[in-house]
Amino acid sequence: MTRTLRTAVATATAFVALTLCAAPGARAHDAFDPKPGADGAGDPLFPTLGNGGYDVLHYDLSFDFTPVTYDFSGVMKIYATATQDLSSFNLDIDSLAVDEVKVNGKAATWAVSLGKSGQELTVTPARALHDHLPFVVTVAYRGNGKTKPVGAPGWRYMSDGGFVSAAQASRADTFAPVNDTTRDKATWSFHLTAPDGWTPAANGTLLGSRAAAGSADPRTTWDFVLGSRMAPELLGISVARQTMLTGDGPHGIRLRHYVPADQVATYQPIVEQTGEQIEWLEQTLGVRFPFSTYGMQIVRDGYGDALENQTLSLFGPGWFKNAATSRTYTNVMIHELTHQWFGDSVTPTTWQSAWLNEGPAVYYAALWADQQGFSSMEEKMRTAYAKLDAVRKTDGPPGLPTALGGFNIYDGAAVTLYALRQQIGQEDFDAVITSWLVKHRGGNADTQDFIDNAVEVTDDPTLRPFLEDWLFSTENPPMPGHPDWT
Ligand SMILES: [Zn+2]
Incomplete structure (x- = not known):
């Protein structure tokens, strides 16, 4: 024990000496030279x-x-x-x-x-x-x-x-x-x-x-x-006549939702499904929910879309107008919840890689809809595949969009993930997704990181040209397992 301690002290002393010797040289090399920071x-x-x-x-x-x-x-x-x-x-x-x-x-x-x-x-x-x-x-x-x-x-x-x-x-x-x-x-x-x-x-x-x-x-x-x-x-702030509803999610995740104060009875049964949706996604993705809290921000009016604000997804009221007769509104809840992993926890380095946000959100909402019996995932992917070929030429392929918000980075990117699953099978696909979320949790990553990870996890170098073709080409590659798709 004494000997180990002596060695450690000796090493530390040597390190300090080296650092002190190196410092003046390094200083002269990096003279203080203030310049304006870039405007972009x-x-x-x-x-x-x-x-x-x-x-x-x-x-x-x-x-x-x-x-x-x-x-x-x-x-x-x-x-x-x-x-x-x-x-x-x-x-x-x-x-x-x-x-x-x-x-x-x-x-x-x-x-x-x-x-x-x-x-x-x-x-x-x-x-x-x-x-x-x-x-x-x-x-x-x-x-x-x-x-x-x-x-x-x-x-x-x-x-x-x-x-x-x-x-x-x-x-x-x-x-x-x-x-x-x-x-x-x-x-x-x-x-x-x-x-x-x-x-x-x-x-x-x-x-x-x-x-x-x-x-x-x-x-x-x-x-x-x-x-x-x-x-x-992903800033999500609001001030409104609204009520906070709280609940417990899986393994201690705190749930809190904001709904219009006079519509609690309408929205309570909707927001209360969040916990089981988190459980479904955790099991499907093989990764725990990345944050300690989550919830839905439902507005009274003035907003018609949905947005994955971190830990507090935002929803317009229109999504829920048929909630009394159909549960298909849960698709949009799964879409924004999926984003908490894809986009919020793992954030694209640039907006060019936005397909990494929207592709998984569309993909897992389609999988949910399929498992719930709302609609067929395969049919959705077949329709999207048919449409994507023309969109690649007008709006760019999924990995090189000319703007945000287009079919290419939404359904087109989901079709790309579906093609990857068709190519390597469910087990390897799940391994690629799980490792992606674990490796880049809380950080930034882009398209090349996704390709690198897929190649590394599967030990399959052919996935590089395969994914590059799907993400960057102006024409649809053939869909593995579906030679009849056009
Ligand atoms: Zn989205």
Whole structure:
């Protein structure tokens, strides 16, 4: 024991000596040379989305909202680490009136300019920032939710005077200054303030509420924390006349849902199916649910789509209008729930790889629909295969879309996964999916990572050209096992 300890001390001393000797040389090599951070993160589909030169670790958002008028004020505190020496850096904003910017507690100069998907807030700190060192940015700002943004609108308005955020892919910056790229994921805390009688919701766990000081009308601040890293596009905040319903999911997952306050009886039986859906997906994917909490945010009106906001999927009311007579609405619940693994936990490095979000969501919702007896998966895939060939030429193949939201990255990507299953069989397919989710849990990955993983797990190098053909070709490859499909 003594001998081991001596060796360890000797090794440590040698290491310190080496480090000290190496330091002056390394220093001279990397002289402090501050330059502006890039105004884009290099996304092929959204060149000015996100920024370079730093990595956000944590967002702390205070947001005070007045219903009906839609006025708001906010303070965003960003804890980041510089990834280069920085003379200035950018944040993404859109139609926010900036009052003050501080870096490390000192007033910074700032300017707003036009970007391709919103605006750029360029911040010049009083003292340039060193590579690898942490810094804190505080931005105080104001706005009105009904202001027409420069880029796409992220605000959705409810007839009760409330709002909900639908920020994907480039709209988080209409609520707060952020580094709006999928590749910069961070933990979050939220302090949402609203007049009494209104209920705010946010991603993550509700810690509690407290009386808000300093306002004429009685207001309450609600505190939330999200301990799992999230890309800004998955921001899910709302203030509405809504009720929080809670429940227990499998193995301690806390469920909480937000439904319109006067429609609890309608939505309670719907949201209560979430726990068994999580169990079904955990068994099907072979991986536990990636977060400690989950739930549904159902809006009264003003929003007709569905969106996989992290830990709090968003749904328009239209999905559930036939809920009394048919259970096919559960397909969309499975779609958004699947995204919590594909897209939220494992997030594409760029939007070019968005098929990795939508393909699995469509695929597993189709599998669910098949197992529930709603519709045949094989028939859905056959129809999608027939349509995909033409879509490849107009909108790009699944792995190289010209835009987001198309058939290519949804059903077209599901057909690609189906082809992979046909090619390698159920057992290997499940192994590819499970390892993908485990390997990249909580991080970023793209199309090449998916192909690499498939080849590695199956030890089958022919899967590289096979998947490249399906993902990048302008023509449909033949469907394995279905030579008659055209
Ligand atoms: Zn989706």
